[in-house]
Amino acid sequence: MVRSPGWLTRNHGNSTSPISARRMAISSREFSDRMRPRVVEAFHPTRPACTAHPLTGSVNSIMFSVEEASAAILQRAETRAATRRGIVEACGLVLAEDVVSDVDSPPHDKAMVDGYALMAADLRGEIANLRVLEEVTAGSVPTQTVIAGTAIRIMTGAPIPSGANAVVMVEETRSTTNAGQDVVTIESTGIAAGANILPRATSLRKNDTVLTSGHLLRPMEIGLLAEVGRAEVDVVPAPRVAVLATGDELVPASESPADGQIRNSNGPLLQALVTRAGGIPRSLGIARDQPDALLEKIKLGLHEDILLLSGGVSAGVLDLVPAALAAAGVEQVFHKVELKPGKPLWFGCLIENHHPRLVFGLPGNPVSSLVCFELFVRPAIARMSGRRAGAPHHRTGLLTRGHSQRGNRPTYFPSILSEEEDRLTVSPIDWRGSADQRSLVRANGLALFPAGDHDYAAGDAVLTIPL
Known part of the structure; x- marks a missing residue:
């Protein structure tokens, strides 16, 4: 039997929780034979072949860059049938x-104001007294023709009667009655032909x-x-996206966690991100750290266009997702990206009836999940929705304070972006690691710090992604 340390840790949301190793009661030979991943040729043709771990079946390969990972995903994201x-x-x-x-449209010359339709030539004098022939409202049709010395009372949107070539606003007129005949008096120095008329088919x-x-x-x-x-x-149609959280330590948000448990925060987070990105989320709840139970949930998720799994993609003994996906027929494209946070990202594809289903194994930490979603999942949803897809829109901003970047991976740092005097300012938040969900709430963007050790000063320019 596989023997692991008495306690392992894995994070799926807002804390680190101890996990008993007893949940994995499966032999190394059985696990390796039943659930060893199949690996497809990845996007980068020069990558060396991947090798499977002899015990867990996990695949170890050179990490993809963010650009390589994005290209590999979008190559496989097909626009859905109309x-x-x-x-x-x-x-x-x-x-x-x-x-x-x-x-x-409009289907006829129409009045743009309430007033009187008339012949512009009748308003060449200082005062015009015109006989009112009838009233035409929107939805009705004129029955009479305007001639010299006459006008027709007209409402906005109504058809212009024959003979009329201008409309005077009602506010510029005075109505009277003379021997039972309605008369409109207009004091005007003239009006241009076509005034207050919207011509047909404009x-x-x-x-x-x-x-x-x-x-x-x-x-x-x-x-x-x-x-x-x-x-x-x-x-x-909008792509349908299944969301599955994994881990014995997880309980639904509606429950009070016991010792060693945490609430499932990543599931609702990812569903909300899917909705905002234009997809239709479907919650699959929580999958326990048992190969058969995990596989059953994964098969349900593969009925949708995209399957998002949270957690279980790192290198721990209980990170079963890659092997379970292989058992479900999903072919791995890559595992691990040169990125912080979000390095453990797993991506694969299942093709059935010429229809590719994309599968993302997202890290369990909420900030990591958010970063991976914005960089990789959102563009895939856009492509499948028929919208323009590509790298997230970057804007250049100026740091409000110094920042130290360390490490050999580019870092997407939660930050506060502000518009100040026609420029964008960037304030990295006090972030306590990729499980710090409370600090994440303060952020409205990500600041990109390239790989390498560098001390940034206030006023330095950095690229950002709005959230």
Whole structure:
């Protein structure tokens, strides 16, 4: 039997918790044979072959850079097949067809103000008294024609009657009645033809392409779709993302943890990140540190487009995720990235019926999970959603105080980003490691400090990623 030290530690959220080694009652031969990972050729063709650990089956390979890892992920993230949705339901999704207008807009010359439609030539004198023929409201059609000396009372949006070529605002007129005839009196030095009239097809013309495939549908686009008669459109559906936390020490947020336990904070964190990124999260709860139980949960998650696992991807005896994923048929692409925090990141892919399912094994610490999500998972969700995908948007900011960077991995440091006098300032927070979730709440961005030992001074420029 595998014999481990009496207590092991692993972190999945807000504290470090002792974990009994007794939970892993499986022989090294059985574990290695049943759950040894299969490794696919990784993104970088010059990487040496990976080798499996003889006891745990974990794969040890040279770490990928952030850029290499991003490229490997996006190579495998395919845009989902289009589906038909009602236009309100389609809001927030990417259009998968070109949309052509079936009408002119506006469909007629229309009044832009409440007032009187008339002939501009009638207002060449100082005072004009015009006979009012009728009133036209929005939704009705004029029945009479404007001629010299006449006007038609008109409401905003109503069609301009024949013969009229201008509209005078009602505030500039005075209405009277003379022998039962409505008369409008206008004191004016003149008005230009076309005043206060929106000509037909000013906004769009029939058969115009008003939206093209790849356009993100916001509420404004939904209104336009309705205007051109589209109740349904083809869109790229949001990817479905399963979220699974692993570890015997975890309990749901609604429960009080006993000695040696912590609440599952990463699961809700990742679900919220998925929602904000445009995906549809599905919680799979907590998987215990038992190979069969973990494998069962993983198989459920592989029904979705993306599976996110939290914890269990480091090098400990109880870090079972890579081997369990291999047993489920997921092929490893890489394990470990030159990154701090987030080094243990695992990524693999399962292809069924030509449909790739992406799997991310995220570190158990919340800051590590957040950094890995922003750098790698969010762009994958964007690509699968039909949106533009790539590296997160970086902005250059100026440090408000000194900062010491140490180590051979680039560090993404939780920071407070502020706009001050047309410049971005960066204040690294007092961060107590990748499990410090309370400090993370104060951060609204990440500051990138490249690998290597360097002492930064206040005013030095650094790259940042807004959160």
